[in-house]
Structures are given as structure tokens and as C-alpha cells.
Amino acid sequence: MLSPYLMVEIAGAINTIPSINSVEPPMPEILKANLQHVASGFELAGIAVYYPENDEADDVIATLSNKVTQVNLDSTIVSTDKGFLPLLTQTVSIYDYFQQCFIEEARVEKKFSLNTQQLIDFFALVGDKTNDIPGVKGIGKQTALTLLAQHGSVDNAVTAETLESKVAQKLQSGIDDFILSKALLTLRTDIDLGISLRDLRISTSLVAES
Numbered sequence: 001m002l003s004p005y006l007m008v009e010i011a012g013a014i015n016t017i018p019s020i021n022s023v024e025p026p027m028p029e030i031l032k033a034n035l036q037h038v039a040s041g042f043e044l045a046g047i048a049v050y051y052p053e054n055d056e057a058d059d060v061i062a063t064l065s066n067k068v069t070q071v072n073l074d075s076t077i078v079s080t081d082k083g084f085l086p087l088l089t090q091t092v093s094i095y096d097y098f099q100q101c102f103i104e105e106a107r108v109e110k111k112f113s114l115n116t117q118q119l120i121d122f123f124a125l126v127g128d129k130t131n132d133i134p135g136v137k138g139i140g141k142q143t144a145l146t147l148l149a150q151h152g153s154v155d156n157a158v159t160a161e162t163l164e165s166k167v168a169q170k171l172q173s174g175i176d177d178f179i180l181s182k183a184l185l186t187l188r189t190d191i192d193l194g195i196s197l198r199d200l201r202i203s204t205s206l207v208a209e210s
Helices: 029-044 058-070 082-086 105-114 115-128 141-151 154-158 163-173 173-185 206-209
Strands: 008-009 046-050 077-078 092-096 101-102
Touching: 008 092, 029 046, 046 092, 046 141, 058 082, 082 092, 105 115, 115 141, 115 154, 115 173, 141 154, 141 163, 154 163
Parallel strands: 008 046, 077 092
Antiparallel strands: 092 101
């Protein structure tokens, strides 16, 4: 069922992890100076605007998507960030505004040869230098794919007697980096936003004009 709720989030790059803040590029000054104008435009169109102060922007989006799911409605996240891919379900979709298409579970599974529930483990194993996600040293994409295909998850792999000895050694020595990486990649869905879905309901005038 289509959701009657719509919200735009106006936020800079907020993150409580120092290692990520160190590589996060600053917001362009021209954008920073005009954020209020952008927000005002959405508000004039009858779209709710939210200004997070202390929460990571991605966590706010994940929390809102979870709230919508809990009332048996569909939600769409408009983003090109692969960090949202693990949230994909039958009721949560992602729209890529650059490619102008919806990303579905089947497409993700075909691309990564994994289901969406395995993606966080995969990303945490291989790491991401551009976002300062350490990953596990010595484990690349193919090794990570093989490990997850055979064992389903890292939790299963670390206790499996059939895990290849070299991979087991790398995983054991890099387990702290894996735990940190997974914590950095896992989006929160339980933030107390201080707002309800009712506050985000699209105005009837906006619906009529569309």
C-alpha cells in the first residue's frame, strides 16, 4: 500500500565516529548557505522538513522507513548510497535518482550474488577505504563472497570446522576490525525523532495538485 507520508531531511554530514569524520568532505559553502532556501521551498509545497541535530542522517532515514513498515505501508528511500541496500524488503524500495530507476532485491542479489541480509557482513569484510571502513585485512571481494555463500554469515563461519585455514586465520586476526566495520555500517532504526508519522502526512492540497 502506497504511503501517504513524505519528508525531506535537511542535514550536513553528521557522524559520531571520529574515523569517518576525518574523511568526510565538508559541505560546499554555496550549498550550506542555501540550505534554508531549499527547506523553505519544500515547506511551501506542503512537504515536512526535518532538521537532525545530533543523529546521523542515514540513521534518521532508516528509522523513518522502519516506522512506515510497522504500520504496513510501503516506503521509498531516494538515494544512491549503497549503505541503504540492506534495508531493501518487499515493502522498502530504493530509488536511484541518477539512473532514474528503482533498485529491487532481485537486482541486488544478482549484482552481489548475496541476499540483502548478507550485505552488511560482506561490506564489513571487504571494507571501504573511501569511507574509512577498515574491513578484514587479506580478505577481498571474492573470498568474502565465497565465505558467505558457504556459511551464510561471518558468525557461522568463525565457528565452522570447514572454513579454509588461511581464511580462518585472517578472520581471527581481523575480527576486531570486522566488528568495528559492521558497527559503522549498521544503520539504526530506533531513533527517538520526537515526531510521528501523522506529522509527515502529505497535505490534501499537494495530493490534489499532483
